[in-house]
Amino acid sequence: MKFKGLNHVAMATGDMDKTVRFWRDLLGMRLVASHGGPGRRQYFFEITEGEYVAFFEWTGVTRVPNKRHGQPVEGPFIFDHISFGLETEDELWELADRLIEAGFSCSNVIDHGFIHSIYSFDPNGLPIEFSVFVPGVDLHEHPILADREKGPAASEGPEPVQGIWPEPRAPFAEDEKIIVPGEGKSEFGP
Numbered sequence: 505m506k507f508k509g510l511n512h513v514a515m516a517t518g519d520m521d522k523t524v525r526f527w528r529d530l531l532g533m534r535l536v537a538s539h540g541g542p543g544r545r546q547y548f549f550e551i552t553e554g555e556y557v558a559f560f561e562w563t564g565v566t567r568v569p570n571k572r573h574g575q576p577v578e579g580p581f582i583f584d585h586i587s588f589g590l591e592t593e594d595e596l597w598e599l600a601d602r603l604i605e606a607g608f609s610c611s612n613v614i615d616h617g618f619i620h621s622i623y624s625f626d627p628n629g630l631p632i633e634f635s636v637f638v639p640g641v642d643l644h645e646h647p648i649l650a651d652r653e654k655g656p657a658a659s660e661g662p663e664p665v666q667g668i669w670p671e672p673r674a675p676f677a678e679d680e681k682i683i684v685p686g687e688g689k690s691e692f693g694p
Contacts, residue, residue, distance in 0.1 A: 512548060512556040513586060515630055518565035520545055522627040527557065530606055531599075539688040546688070551588060559628075568629035570609075585631035587621065596622060596636050618643055 517523045524547065528535045533549035536556070540546055545561040571577070573585045590596050596613060600622050603610040611623040619635040626632055641648075647662040 508554065510551075510555045512558045514546075514558045514560060515628065516565045517559045517561050517628045518563070518567075519627065520547060520559065520561040523547070523559050523561070526627050527559075530602060530608075533557070537688075537692070539691045557586075565628075567627070570625055570629060571631065573623045573631050573633060585623070585633050587633035587635045590634055590636050593620060593636050596620060596634060599634055617641070618648065 524535060527533050527549045531549075533551060535547060536550045537548040538545060540561075543561075543563045546558055547561070548556040548558045550556055571584075590599065600610050600613070603622075603624050608624050608626075611621075614621050614623070615638075618638055618641040620638060621633050621635040623631070623633050649658060649662065651658065
């Protein structure tokens with residue numbers, strides 16, 4: 505199995521207009537798909553070709569309070585932040601200028617060794633990061649696992665370990681591969 509990247513990450517908003525203004529108009533991500541209606545919409549913004557960030561608009565969703573990116577929490581928790589890659593350091597500085605001018609908080613540029621990043625929040629309180637790879641650092645060719653107290657799984661290295669999970673014993677037969685219509689089918693499909 506070979507993954508092609510991120511298809512989409514789905515978030516929620518109570519104000520799709522503010523969300524469109526931020527993601528499309530401020531960040532420059534094209535609005536490429538939408539479906540639903542008042543109280544239940546879903547909009548997709550294109551990060552790169554074939555990769556999207558999506559938002560559901562649900563009545564009653566309110567902005568989450570800002571939590572510093574990477575700050576530990578206690579209790580039930582599922583998501584810290586999402587980072588979007590940029591091509592050049594100049595684009596990182598340009599985006600920082602745009603965020604600040606539009607009234608959004610923006611961190612200094614932070615050097616993480618393999619990436620330089622800025623941190624902000626969208627109108628929904630979604631913690632977002634924008635990153636540029638440091639020239640000369642190639643994690644694909646040369647992974648850097650620098651945790652000095654790695655657990656047993658990470659100590660096995662960067663490559664997937666075969667045999668950890670069971671192989672499917674009863675794969676779907678051709679006549680069992682049934683695709684059922686879902687939300688959006690009537691707008692996008694034949």
